[in-house]
Amino acid sequence: MKPINIAILGCGTVGTGVARLLLENADIMRDRVGCDLNLKYVADIDTETDRGIAFAPGVMIPDAARAIADPEVDIVVETIGGEGIAKHVVTANKALLAKHGNAIISAATEKGVDLAYEASVGGCMPIIKTVRESLVGNRISAMTGILNGTCNYILSKITDEGVVFEKALAEAQAKGYAEADPTLDVEGLDAAHKLAILAALAFGMQINFDDVYIEGISRITPMDIEFAAQFGYRIKLLAITKFDGQAVEARVHPTMIPFDNMLSNVNGTLNAISVSGDAVGDILLYGHGAGMMPTASAVVSDIADIARNLSSSGAGRVPVLGFQADKVRAIPVMPMDDIVTNYYFRFDALDRPGVLAAIAGILGKYSISLKYVHQKGRKTNGSVPVVMLTHHAREKDVRQALSEISALDVVAGEPMVVRIEDQNGH
């Protein structure tokens, strides 16, 4: 199949991430899309800075116009300008879409080109696709989102450490989560840009950024967060849009939400969006709302969509398993014996001296080391539960050890085993 030629205009954070993903994951994308996604140009006035990518000769050019003019370029990433150009466009620019989206959409529709903007809202979360495609059968009544990672980081910091806004902001800046001029983020404008796009998408309305109510987080104090907690609430900067069939609510402001709302557990720089539809009830997406590679992932998904549109007509546009049929492999499933994880054991042990030593001895023999041992208070006669947490162990060793332990006459019944997954893999 003919390769799809791509030009990235602007090689800042997002552009660099997209270039990296197109080059580093070229193989897996070819397997999924069915043709090569060829990075033909990266246009940036600064062609000198080392972006850690070894571009082929002729790829990095200073002149965006030349990239756009090349008739072989199928998809232009990261710019909207040039209304006369009949190219498919992928953008991550939410401010531009929020303010000039209606005109841009008209131009794209008129030219018959695709305009894709998954990266403009929610970073790597596929909120645009979810609403445009997955919820197509739903009347959407509301969307509620934590759409700005800077604000969420600052509010989490105030909540967890009781520091004042200014201190939390300074830390966010030190960590690179906030710009030197943080106004766009902390005053709620960035979230409002995104909300304007979401509301249009949810309700089939024109983009209307000017009428979004916007209130930032700079006045929130640790005291308010403490009072909120007393009432069972957390304070989040929420972007809220609702539609009753007549008028749309569209507002960004600090909001108290109950602890048992999933959104109240979204902390640090993470983002999440909840969508309410008449068929689905509520669904929620959660993930990184910003950052080089998460944003690049969203841009690249747009590129792949357009590439699939270009290289296929209709059926089979997306292969059944996401990979082209001839690229689907038989990968072996690891035998359960080879799994390595942490374990929880519970034994019903007779309350006699030496029982623990006997159990621990068998575990030791199979190189199973213990992180924690708990034996319930002594009972006169009868059995007591002995509970253990292990460090990493191999399933095969665990099974053999447990079968020996079961055979001990001081252990009653079958041991209870529960595997543990900690945050980072095993």
Added chain:
Amino acid sequence: MKPINIAILGCGTVGTGVARLLLENADIMRDRVGCDLNLKYVADIDTETDRGIAFAPGVMIPDAARAIADPEVDIVVETIGGEGIAKHVVTANKALLAKHGNAIISAATEKGVDLAYEASVGGCMPIIKTVRESLVGNRISAMTGILNGTCNYILSKITDEGVVFEKALAEAQAKGYAEADPTLDVEGLDAAHKLAILAALAFGMQINFDDVYIEGISRITPMDIEFAAQFGYRIKLLAITKFDGQAVEARVHPTMIPFDNMLSNVNGTLNAISVSGDAVGDILLYGHGAGMMPTASAVVSDIADIARNLSSSGAGRVPVLGFQADKVRAIPVMPMDDIVTNYYFRFDALDRPGVLAAIAGILGKYSISLKYVHQKGRKTNGSVPVVMLTHHAREKDVRQALSEISALDVVAGEPMVVRIEDQNGH
């Protein structure tokens, strides 16, 4: 644009939900897809039972073969059989896909028809689309899911109420969350069917259900759940698949996960799936994994995808805002003054008798009623924070009341206002 004709084979829970959604939300789907989705047949041997839907004459028929044979039918929903038929197929049947998916995919690929199965995993959550399309640029390393609502309900019940498995199961059955024969659910088979599909999708491997390790929840006791909590864990039935480049882990078993893992906050019958990719990090989808309308929503999204494939070639397949360009309206944004919600107020009040009465009097004048009032312990001289939570109030009334309250000489500085969103809308 020519209507797309659809035949639903089997009018049980899922079939009825799909028919309802196609009929009840026909208008919004036409606005989004760009053509009519015409429900031409619902084939079921039982044509008598009232499903609460007024089908047009000739739609409900007892004979699936006739529906399939009709050359005008473009999309067949909910069956896989009939390998000779060149129709696009939408299915929700995870057991069939898990066991015979490879053969079915080969047949579909050979015939050049689409095979869509969004509803087979995770109910309304767009996990299939997310992996096939949105994460196209990622090397996926792991997926972890709570994929069975019955098990999650039972485990939540044991956790929250300390009841034994058998009692929790009986309640799940009484509420219709578990079948009379609950084996498929509680022994982990249903989750394993789904996991086999997810692993294939994530890693581009053939579907391999036979090698999935499966362990159910019937041995979990309240005691284990209590011990888990002491260690900072919750017990969930997780479906886990990981890929290190050589072999795939695929296992379903009760698993302890830390409290701060989002999955540990997924309770009741809800489902969630976390996906780890090299570009996105972790993303999570959360929503109803079963039920008539959530499942119907997923089936209908598949129908819309195929319809969009059929009625458009390439660009513009999905309209920019998800609605056809000429269906995008200018909907008014509600003025902030008209918003109705609950409010949190904090005033810095001088610690003098009568202050509370003065504030409450002004609020009452504007019909703002209070749910909660908190005044911090008296200070000799100086001001104390007065905190209030309101019942539903109108933003305009709140603003006017606060401006009067600010003007009181016993209130210092600007009042702090935070809006509250409770679980159900306002």
